[in-house]
Amino acid sequence: MLSMQEFFRMDRWPNSYCPGCGNGTVMNCLYRALRDVVDMDKLVMVGGIGCSARIDGYVFADAIHTTHGRAIAFATGIKLGNPELDVIVVGGDGDIGAIGGNHLINAARRNMDILVLCVNNWIYGMTGGQVSPATPHTGISTTTPEGNQEYSFEFVKLVAECGANYAARWSIAHPFQLIDAIKTAHQKKGFRYVEALSICPTGYGRNNKLAEPAQLFEYLKSKTYILKQNGTHGSGIAVNLDGKFALGEFANRDRESYLESLKKQEV
Amino acid sequence: MREFLLGNEACVKGAILAGCRFYAGYPITPSTEIAEAMARELPKVGGTFIQMEDEIASISACIGASWAGVKTMSATSGPGFSLMQEGIGYAVMTETPVVLVNCMRGGPSTGQPTKPAQGDVYQAKYGSHGDYEIIALSPASVGEMFMLTIEAFNLAEQYRVPVMLLADGEIAHMRESVEVPEKINIINRKLASPGIVKEVWKPDEDGIVPFPVFGKGHRVYISGTTSDIYGYPSTVKPEVHEAVVKRICDKIRKNAEKIWRYECYKPEADKIIFAYGLPSRTALAVARDTDRAGVFRPITLWPFPEKPFGEIVAGKDVYVLEMNYGKMLYEVERVAYKHGAKSVSFLPKLGGAIHTIKEVRKFVGVD
Numbered sequence: 030m031l032s033m034q035e036f037f038r039m040d041r042w043p044n045s046y047c048p049g050c051g052n053g054t055v056m057n058c059l060y061r062a063l064r065d066v067v068d069m070d071k072l073v074m075v076g077g078i079g080c081s082a083r084i085d086g087y088v089f090a091d092a093i094h095t096t097h098g099r100a101i102a103f104a105t106g107i108k109l110g111n112p113e114l115d116v117i118v119v120g121g122d123g124d125i126g127a128i129g130g131n132h133l134i135n136a137a138r139r140n141m142d143i144l145v146l147c148v149n150n151w152i153y154g155m156t157g158g159q160v161s162p163a164t165p166h167t168g169i170s171t172t173t174p175e176g177n178q179e180y181s182f183e184f185v186k187l188v189a190e191c192g193a194n195y196a197a198r199w200s201i202a203h204p205f206q207l208i209d210a211i212k213t214a215h216q217k218k219g220f221r222y223v224e225a226l227s228i229c230p231t232g233y234g235r236n237n238k239l240a241e242p243a244q245l246f247e248y249l250k251s252k253t254y255i256l257k258q259n260g261t262h263g264s265g266i267a268v269n270l271d272g273k274f275a276l277g278e279f280a281n282r283d284r285e286s287y288l289e290s291l292k293k294q295e296v
Numbered sequence: 297m298r299e300f301l302l303g304n305e306a307c308v309k310g311a312i313l314a315g316c317r318f319y320a321g322y323p324i325t326p327s328t329e330i331a332e333a334m335a336r337e338l339p340k341v342g343g344t345f346i347q348m349e350d351e352i353a354s355i356s357a358c359i360g361a362s363w364a365g366v367k368t369m370s371a372t373s374g375p376g377f378s379l380m381q382e383g384i385g386y387a388v389m390t391e392t393p394v395v396l397v398n399c400m401r402g403g404p405s406t407g408q409p410t411k412p413a414q415g416d417v418y419q420a421k422y423g424s425h426g427d428y429e430i431i432a433l434s435p436a437s438v439g440e441m442f443m444l445t446i447e448a449f450n451l452a453e454q455y456r457v458p459v460m461l462l463a464d465g466e467i468a469h470m471r472e473s474v475e476v477p478e479k480i481n482i483i484n485r486k487l488a489s490p491g492i493v494k495e496v497w498k499p500d501e502d503g504i505v506p507f508p509v510f511g512k513g514h515r516v517y518i519s520g521t522t523s524d525i526y527g528y529p530s531t532v533k534p535e536v537h538e539a540v541v542k543r544i545c546d547k548i549r550k551n552a553e554k555i556w557r558y559e560c561y562k563p564e565a566d567k568i569i570f571a572y573g574l575p576s577r578t579a580l581a582v583a584r585d586t587d588r589a590g591v592f593r594p595i596t597l598w599p600f601p602e603k604p605f606g607e608i609v610a611g612k613d614v615y616v617l618e619m620n621y622g623k624m625l626y627e628v629e630r631v632a633y634k635h636g637a638k639s640v641s642f643l644p645k646l647g648g649a650i651h652t653i654k655e656v657r658k659f660v661g662v663d
Binding site for chain 2: 038041069070071073075085086089090091092093094095096099102103104105106107108109110111113114131132135291294295
């Protein structure tokens with residue numbers, strides 16, 4: 030088992046996150062999911078732009094901090110360049126789902142052999158709290174000062190529908206389930222997507238009367254419910270209409286992955 | 297061995313001989329045959345082809361594969377080249393070897409998909425934001441499309457820089473006989489020493505940083521954010537950013553003489569025609585028929601071969617042919633007047649029209 034000191038780049042500590050940020054819990058869960066199984070010399074962490082996209086830089090493996098939204102495209106090239114590598118993308122809802130949305134759905138469709146960990150805190154945190162495609166309807170952000178007119182994406186449903194081998198959503202208020210989901214995803218082939226609903230007290234909480242991290246935790250718990258049966262999708266469309274978040278596995282299958290299909294062609 | 301090839305096929309042949317084993321691209325006229333040939337040929341040599349969802353994804357995947365240790369390439373045309381600018385800046389900043397072919401068509405915007413042009417030669421050098429240098433090559437024949445693709449890979453590997461092959465759409469779509477040499481000179485990137493690499497951005501004495509391929513235990517952190525030599529993002533100290541910009545620019549500027557390729561035909565003539573790509577063929581045809589005109593043909597467009605061009609223009613009239621409304625013209629004016637040229641005049645061709653021998657003879661005054 031790897032110690033935390035072996036898993037993280039200790040010379041980069043302390044990290045740059047705000048007090049109460051959910052990224053610490055996500056990093057902890059990532060470590061606990063991988064510590065028994067990962068080969069740190071084969072792991073490549075890929076991040077785009079954003080607070081959670083910086084998590085890759087704290088892991089003591091090869092890591093690449095790419096351009097905004099493109100982490101999945103970079104990861105695709107890394108994996109195809111050397112299929113032996115264990116490629117994990119980490120990014121936020123804006124990076125993965127807005128500017129990177131096209132790469133997300135196409136990588137899921139291809140069943141590309143990478144794992145994507147999406148830290149969904151419903152806001153653009155690094156730039157100071159602008160609306161994202163995951164911001165709840167009526168939520169206040171600096172670019173929706175009167176409340177968000179739009180409804181938010183359910184990325185996990187989108188990815189499941191696009192054919193990914195694995196799609197699960199948990200929250201940082203459900204760390205043990207999140208660890209298990211990352212573990213399960215890590216050992217599977219094809220495109221694997223794990224979403225961690227997270228909190229941003231600075232960028233979202235402050236503007237929505239939820240400035241205390243504990244309040245946001247309670248809010249997360251009050252808005253989430255655990256699926257009775259894995260693979261059920263609720264409303265059937267990938268837009269959040271009722272402000273509730275189902276948690277659990279939305280897809281867990283073994284459809285032929287991109288690399289498996291490529292290998293078959295070579296034979 | 298001689299082969300009769302389409303320009304775009306010659307490019308693929310050169311790329312694979314140079315060691316290209318990964319191609320990510322998106323279809324666009326007049327570059328599409330490159331993707332099609334790569335899809336056929338790469339699997340035969342153990343390489344991988346993928347058609348991505350757009351050109352941003354294409355160049356991103358190429359850069360990713362390059363970090364996995366593979367020689368990579370993409371090809372596109374103007375609209376796709378515009379989308380790639382983000383990735384070009386990233387490749388420059390992270391000193392990633394990657395080859396990009398731009399089969400230039402008429403622009404701006406969708407413009408003339410099937411017509412040749414030379415409108416993107418400044419975009420190649422200045423299209424992404426910030427201060428940087430790249431290398432750009434201009435083939436004037438199908439044979440050069442083949443040889444310069446190999447050269448592009450060698451330069452990209454040697455200098456850890458994106459190298460662009462700026463072919464006009466006509467060269468891409470022309471068929472000519474190509475001499476495929478038996479032996480080809482191949483350059484591979486200088487690799488980092490085994491083990492954990494702490495000083496990830498520390499150059500050797502030649503100004504080039506050894507490349508730490510992912511998955512070899514180097515445990516590096518690579519970022520497009522300004523970083524110090526240890527790879528730590530360092531975004532507020534002027535001296536750190538200055539060192540980065542100087543490193544990525546000076547490795548090209550200081551090696552410019554080694555990078556320059558050009559053809560000088562009758563440099564002693566009173567009139568010098570400056571042309572590259574397709575128009576240079578007309579220029580040479582005109583110069584062959586008169587003692588009064590010579591030709592300077594840059595094969596390396598960037599870095600601009602300032603010294604060899606400057607050396608031959610003193611007291612002369614310079615005539616610029618381009619398939620655009622004035623691009624390299626401004627670089628020519630700068631260098632020519634600095635070195636005492638008498639005049640610089642320009643004959644543009646737009647809309648896919650080609651300079652004819654007759655009109656160039658008239659333009660140069662050798663009728």
